[in-house]
Amino acid sequence: MLSMESRPEPLQDSIKCPACAVEMLFGEANGAPRWVRCPECKLMMRHPMPLVRELDKMYAKAYSPTAVKLDSTGFESEEGMLVHLAAFLIDRFFRPGDRILDFGAGSGRFCRILRDAGFQVDGVELAAEPRAEAKARFGFEFRSTLSEMRENYYDWVVAIEVLEHLPDPEHTLVELRSRLKPGAAVFLTTPNASGLQARLNRFAWREAQNPFHLILFTFPALKQLLARAQYRDVQSVLFSPVGAVSPGRWALHRALQLLRLYGSIRVVARNADA
Secondary structure, three states, X not given: OOOOOOOOOOOOOEEEXXXXXXXXXXXXXXXXXXXXXXXXXXXXXXXOOOOHHHHHHHHHHHXXXXXXXXXXXXOOOOHHHHXXXXXXXXXXXXXXOOEEEEEXXXXXXXXXXXXXXXXXXXXXXXXXXXXXXXXHXXXXXXXXXXXXXXXXXXXXXXXXOOHHHOOOHHHHHHHHHHHEEEEEEEEEXXXXXXXXXXXXXXXXXXXXXXXXXXXXXXXXXXXXXXXXXXXXXXXXXXXXXXXXXXXHHHHHHHHHHHOOOOOEEXXXXXXXXX
């Protein structure tokens, strides 16, 4: 857990990779945040990691009331993509009567789509402004922390582009698993640090330039992290919606997914508790 007030001085010159536990050497950062890459699983991690109070200020500014009402925070996926994603998950994974928890639920658009499809849905959203918007717009009563959610209750947890924002993803994954029924599953999406754009642009990659991103995963790194958090049957979801694009771009997206060079990783993993 990050300190709320101070960062240890001097900065550590190495730390264990949060996914595979290999020692990562930092070198001299000169006080400026930058990325380091695990030599084994190729995970990318910010160094030094921002303090919690620094992150709180950044999110408070991004989640201004105006930005939330205009859907211009930059944190929520487009409506069309969410509709296609919901249809994909319902067709391939979800079953009638499933209870679903959306972790990082934002202003509730994905929960609304799932609720309209007949599912029981709950949401967790740390930021107060999107929670208020979700209540005003859709009638949801989202919670601010996982500690407020029932344990051993949900058939699915979904976390769409959330994991990269977490300073301690293993702890959060353990907490999410405790909310799942035995054998129930989580669906995660997160930027792919071994995707084509990441390989071409390295630390200038768009996702690495996002100041809210703290850890960027490869599929091997995410698989190892999920195993550490006691998930099993981790599978990469290669083919999922890519939105309304031309046939040529659709084919390109599909080829990149097949080669694991797509910009996003999508995985399903099951609670190891039987």
